[in-house]
Amino acid sequence: MWNYTETVKDHFLNPRNVGEVDNPDGVGEVGSLACGDALKLTFKLNEAGRIVDARFKTFGCASAIASSSALTEMIKGISLDEAENISNEDIAEFLGGLPKEKMHCSVMGREALEAAIANYRGVPLPTAEGELVCECFGVTDVEIVRAVKESNLTTVEDVTNFTKAGGGCEKCHDRIQELILSARAVTGTEIKLERGAKRLTNIKKIKLIEEVLNREIRPALKKDGGDIELIDVDGDYVYVSLRGACVSCSASQVTLKDYVEKKLREQVLETLIVEEE
Template sequence: MWDYSETVKEHFYNPRNVGAVEDANAIGDVGSLSCGDALRLTLKVNPETEVIEEAGFQTFGCGSAIASSSALTEMIKGKKLDEALEVSNQDIADYLEGLPPEKMHCSVMGREALQAAVANYRGEVWKDDHEEGALICKCFAIEEPLIVDTIKANKLSSVQDVANYTKAGAGCSACHEKIEEILDRELKARGEIFVPNAVRPDLAKEPRTVDASITSEMLAASKKATKPKFTLVQRIQKIEKAIAEVRPTLQADRGDVKLIDVQDKTVFVSLTGACVGCQMAGLTLNGLQQKIMEELGEFVQVVPLSKRQLEEAGL
């Protein structure tokens, strides 16, 4: 059985707002073809204020589908339509204190029902653009269509690429066989041949020791280097330049990185925002380290400092 949170169980055993709202003026009927779940959401919207005065649901689905429906109705009651539309499927999952990755589509269905109901109220036709498919990466709940689309759009050709762009495969790595199969298919479709790495791709490793974080690309980069001499100021400028290049990517994920200190071949940084505790942090640091090495033409090691370490150092 699934490891459902207590809140999921509570909303399943004691669902709120069950049944169709009498005199509803907004109805959203949606279903998930692949998993067979279906949901009807009925709302009573105040025509003057556009506030959702009542919300009711009827769901054909599993425990988390019912709990997600119940949570959704609780979350949107009393909200204006436009406010309600801002409720994301992640918000629904958060309200329920998390859903298993296999069950995230249940929260998606709730959100879609809301969109359909609002469209119905406004006399619009709602079209679903969410593509559902087999769950590939259980660590980050990534489905096949997203992986396929990302490979196509960015011409990806390795498991590491897929992990960098979608996060799929960046966790436990058990899905790498499936990702390789997708890559094999997609590369064939564009007339290329998929060549997997003989060695395991370097994914989310913490660059703690020099040896463990040297990848073949890094070695190549450091070999290529002609070892120019820079002053300390020049070095720091170059490091800042490398950091500035990766920063937009991190900020897009609500994170950031800051240069703290440079001591010989060690570059100390601090990760902030969403980067903290992210399983991708190791990967981010490897990428940053690579960039800095390219700028400096020498081997360096990027070491992240935790908040505590920073405080202890008085920084």
């Protein structure tokens, strides 16, 4: 049995603001029957642009219903700019916390709020764009990267708890792992290389190397008319071939060791050795 707080139980058993606002200014619908939870949020604004009424309809478990109820209570009486700043962590905090496996319920609340605000403003949702990573639950890279950054997630399991991504067939686990690494690299958060190093399978290692090459190294070399190609990975040895202007460049060995190897060591594995084939 889930260990729900008294506040969660209260909002589940006595949900506030159930239903739909008549002639709403904003409507946000997220989730689906297939996913096991869905939320339709409607709100109404007054002349001053403050939310005067907010209502929800939710299909889902106790924490999904409680998160929806909490959300409507939190946004009533505040402006859209203020509402925009509400994070899923805020919703969970309002409820006195949620079991970690249920954090995705609070994320659904936040997403419905964003969708409703975007609907009011007539703009597309940022999370609707991007690459579809988890086909089972329809989660994009944009959503995953955002959850990683906002909630400081470090493992695939965390990402599943918060976004549901990876909770089905598990095919996307490698991709989620990559997204975690790159998102944390960009935010400057420390990547626990030693832990990651032991766990990297060859496939993962090659994928990560390719990703760093494509994202950072190749664009930088191309600026100078050069290019690089990954030939093979054997243990810690990464065999590459330099192309274009790099071939005749006298500084190419420096580039290889001081730039390419350094980047790969930073972002993939600190024991990597880059060699030209």
